[in-house]
Amino acid sequence: MERKIIVTSALIYANAPVHIGHLVESIQTDVWVRFQKANGNQCLYFCADDTHGTPVMISAKKAGISPEQLIDRVHSQHLSDLKEFHIGFDNYYTTHSPENKQLSELFYSRLNEKGSIVKREVEQSYCPKCDMFLPDRFIRGTCPKCKSENQYGDSCDSCGSIYQSTELINPACATCGAEPVRKTSIHYFFKLADYQNQLKEIVSAGYTGKSVANKLEEWFSAGLRDWDISRDGPYFGFKIPGEENKFFYVWLDAPIGYVASCKNYCDKNELDFENLWNSGDYELYHFIGKDIVYFHALFWPAMLLGADFRVADKLFVHGFLNVNGKKMSKSKGTFIKAATYLKYLDPEFLRYYYAAKLTDGIEDIELSVDDFVGRTNSELVGKFANLASRSIPMLTGKLDSTLGELDGDGKTLIENLTAAKKAIMENYESLKFSAAVRQINALADEANRYVEQNQPWAMVKTDLEKTRTVLTAIINAVRILTIYLKPILPKYAEKVEKILNVENLKFADAEKLLVNHKINKFERLFERIDKKQVEKMIEESKDNCQPAAEIKNEDSIEPIAEECTIDDFAKIDMRIAKVLKAESVEGADKLLRLQLDLGNCQKEVLAGIAKAYKPDELVGKIVVCLANLKPRKMKFGVSEGMILAAGPGGKDIFVLSADSGVKPGQRVG
RNA sequence: GGCGGCGUAGCUCAGUUGGUUAGAGCAUGGGAUUCAUAAGCCCAGGGUCGUUGGUUCGAAUCCAACCGCCGCUACCA
Numbered sequence: 001m002e003r004k005i006i007v008t009s010a011l012i013y014a015n016a017p018v019h020i021g022h023l024v025e026s027i028q029t030d031v032w033v034r035f036q037k038a039n040g041n042q043c044l045y046f047c048a049d050d051t052h053g054t055p056v057m058i059s060a061k062k063a064g065i066s067p068e069q070l071i072d073r074v075h076s077q078h079l080s081d082l083k084e085f086h087i088g089f090d091n092y093y094t095t096h097s098p099e100n101k102q103l104s105e106l107f108y109s110r111l112n113e114k115g116s117i118v119k120r121e122v123e124q125s126y127c128p129k130c131d132m133f134l135p136d137r138f139i140r141g142t143c144p145k146c147k148s149e150n151q152y153g154d155s156c157d158s159c160g161s162i163y164q165s166t167e168l169i170n171p172a173c174a175t176c177g178a179e180p181v182r183k184t185s186i187h188y189f190f191k192l193a194d195y196q197n198q199l200k201e202i203v204s205a206g207y208t209g210k211s212v213a214n215k216l217e218e219w220f221s222a223g224l225r226d227w228d229i230s231r232d233g234p235y236f237g238f239k240i241p242g243e244e245n246k247f248f249y250v251w252l253d254a255p256i257g258y259v260a261s262c263k264n265y266c267d268k269n270e271l272d273f274e275n276l277w278n279s280g281d282y283e284l285y286h287f288i289g290k291d292i293v294y295f296h297a298l299f300w301p302a303m304l305l306g307a308d309f310r311v312a313d314k315l316f317v318h319g320f321l322n323v324n325g326k327k328m329s330k331s332k333g334t335f336i337k338a339a340t341y342l343k344y345l346d347p348e349f350l351r352y353y354y355a356a357k358l359t360d361g362i363e364d365i366e367l368s369v370d371d372f373v374g375r376t377n378s379e380l381v382g383k384f385a386n387l388a389s390r391s392i393p394m395l396t397g398k399l400d401s402t403l404g405e406l407d408g409d410g411k412t413l414i415e416n417l418t419a420a421k422k423a424i425m426e427n428y429e430s431l432k433f434s435a436a437v438r439q440i441n442a443l444a445d446e447a448n449r450y451v452e453q454n455q456p457w458a459m460v461k462t463d464l465e466k467t468r469t470v471l472t473a474i475i476n477a478v479r480i481l482t483i484y485l486k487p488i489l490p491k492y493a494e495k496v497e498k499i500l501n502v503e504n505l506k507f508a509d510a511e512k513l514l515v516n517h518k519i520n521k522f523e524r525l526f527e528r529i530d531k532k533q534v535e536k537m538i539e540e541s542k543d544n545c546q547p548a549a550e551i552k553n554e555d556s557i558e559p560i561a562e563e564c565t566i567d568d569f570a571k572i573d574m575r576i577a578k579v580l581k582a583e584s585v586e587g588a589d590k591l592l593r594l595q596l597d598l599g600n601c602q603k604e605v606l607a608g609i610a611k612a613y614k615p616d617e618l619v620g621k622i623v624v625c626l627a628n629l630k631p632r633k634m635k636f637g638v639s640e641g642m643i644l645a646a647g648p649g650g651k652d653i654f655v656l657s658a659d660s661g662v663k664p665g666q667r668v669g
Numbered sequence: 670g671g672c673g674g675c676g677u678a679g680c681u682c683a684g685u686u687g688g689u690u691a692g693a694g695c696a697u698g699g700g701a702u703u704c705a706u707a708a709g710c711c712c713a714g715g716g717u718c719g720u721u722g723g724u725u726c727g728a729a730u731c732c733a734a735c736c737g738c739c740g741c742u743a744c745c746a
Binding site for chain 2: 211214218325367377378
């Protein structure tokens with residue numbers, strides 16, 4: 001009987017590009033979804049970008065664009081990267097959507113009606129200059145334990161200790177450098193403890209695997225605390241109904257994004273959302289990493305329960321990715337972006353490698369570069385692709401491209417292959433992909449041994465029809481192995497289907513035989529990895545690993561600022577100035593020291609334009625100077641004003657000038 | 670400090686309820702081949718299964734302590 005299944009993988013945060021760590025989960029989920037589909041089940045895969053919160057807001061500010069522009073751009077990058085890895089979403093949406101807003105408000109109002117929301121005053125760090133509350137990650141300072149400088153507000157990278165941001169020595173706002181103050185505000189809290197008993201029931205009914213359930217047991221016995229679900233503005237997110245400057249915390253609307261993505265899909269395809277999500281007709285599973293178990297095993301099901309939505313049947317939790325025995329590292333070049341990988345290597349190699357490593361457990365998985373290269377070349381290329389390559393061209397070249405029938409030995413081989421189907425499918429179903437890959441490899445070994453024992457290359461010289469019989473067995477083996485690998489290698493499977501002149505192989509086809517059938521010309525299925533490609537990829541990752549938002553983009557247009565009056569403008573005294581002298585500043589690579597003639601006075605200005613202009617180019621030039629700017633003491637001297645310029649930065653800075661005729665000292669207005 | 674997890678060949682990992690000489694792939698060495706993407710086949714070396722005790726006829730497997738790594742959490746049991 002056909003199963004109906006809805007699957008989600010964790011939403012990807014819109015602050016950075018997709019990297020090979022994200023891909024563990026995308027690939028795990030996609031393989032499982034493709035397995036379900038190839039097994040004749042209906043399976044829908046929903047995901048989205050997680051777009052709200054302070055980090056997105058600040059990244060957008062840094063890039064000089066609006067958060068909406070940032071998340072739009074990142075959304076298309078994410079989706080195209082993931083699609084290149086053949087992640088077959090049925091819908092990849094965004095949390096910044098009307099559906100998500102409406103659902104977030106619905107969840108909130110239902111939770112509120114149940115009395116699960118309370119208000120309470122909290123005291124937090126606040127940056128008076130940026131005019132906003134600061135999450136711990138946006139406070140930097142000296143670690144109170146080991147005195148390392150420039151550490152995050154919650155923990156120290158250097159000694160690993162955990163502390164409160166108030167304990168930091170010399171705390172500073174990460175964006176502007178100002179010292180944060182403590183400030184109180186009313187926050188909304190979700191009373192998680194109200195749902196403790198229901199959550200315990202869900203867990204004991206098998207919501208998670210055993211090791212995660214143990215972890216949850218710890219949390220239960222420690223007691224469930226209220227969860228702070230509001231943030232004060234400015235905050236990029238959804239406004240809390242009835243509030244002017246309060247927003248839902250990003251983690252409130254993020255998981256609702258699963259539901260919103262489903263809703264959006266239903267609306268687009270004229271399906272009944274209630275039936276899909278709430279009726280119980282569909283099995284419902286979330287794939288997540290172990291870092292977000294707390295949210296998905298406690299907050300999220302509690303929210304669903306409180307808002308009268310259906311809770312998922314199971315949580316599938318995986319571990320982290322390590323590369324060469326260590327956490328992914330930007331300095332080592334192992335923090336590899338999906339886009340960088342794609343420049344050098346075939347996405348199916350990574351799919352295969354991850355599948356070969358993934359189990360149903362929460363252990364971290366290890367990507368060892370040497371192992372990756374070795375395994376890809378020996379298994380994917382040497383066993384699977386080569387099995388096709390050593391049989392199919394012989395049939396097309398010497399035997400009219402036509403398969404014959406099987407003899408006794410051939411039948412034995414094929415029966416062994418089909419007999420393994422059940423166990424392989426069970427391993428796919430229970431997320432033991434590594435076991436499935438092992439089994440499939442053993443079958444490929446058997447098929448390669450069969451080739452060796454029958455020596456079609458010798459036989460073809462003496463007995464063509466017997467050779468056809470042998471090749472028919474081998475090519476049927478190729479076909480069955482392809483079926484087994486198809487969830488992992490969809491593109492490879494497509495190529496094989498084309499060569500074998502068959503359509504859309506499914507698991508049900510493993511019992512069928514392809515006999516007396518004409519096939520197409522062979523094409524190479526994979527190219528082996530040259531280790532140099534991997535080295536280049538790692539080399540490139542060493543430099544090129546800035547978050548997407550920090551990459552300057554020339555055509556990004558900053559949104560127009562808040563309205564101001566003519567009086568506001570009058571405060572700003574801009575004057576025409578002539579550059580009398582320009583010199584580089586020793587020890588500073590971005591600054592030039594300019595001597596400006598302002599008609600009745602001169603000013604010395606330090607301008608950050610050294611990357612764009614040489615000193616000589618500026619001498620004699622007419623520029624616009626902000627003349628009444630408070631002088632600022634800098635490391636290299638006092639700057640008495642600033643000159644106006646535009647552009648994204650670096651080499652692309654353009655100093656404003658004026659048409660001929662103006663005189664130094666004239667006011668701009 | 671507390672709780673949890675992990676520790677099997679140079680590397681990546683299997684090892685089902687305790688049961689013959691602990692397995693696979695990669696890497697290494699040798700051999701026979703040559704259809705194939707320097708692929709495939711056969712053979713070999715390589716492990717005190719973190720350490721030490723215990724339970725048992727029998728332990729990689731169960732128990733305890735310790736060591737090492739990782740995670741959560743913290744002066745509160």
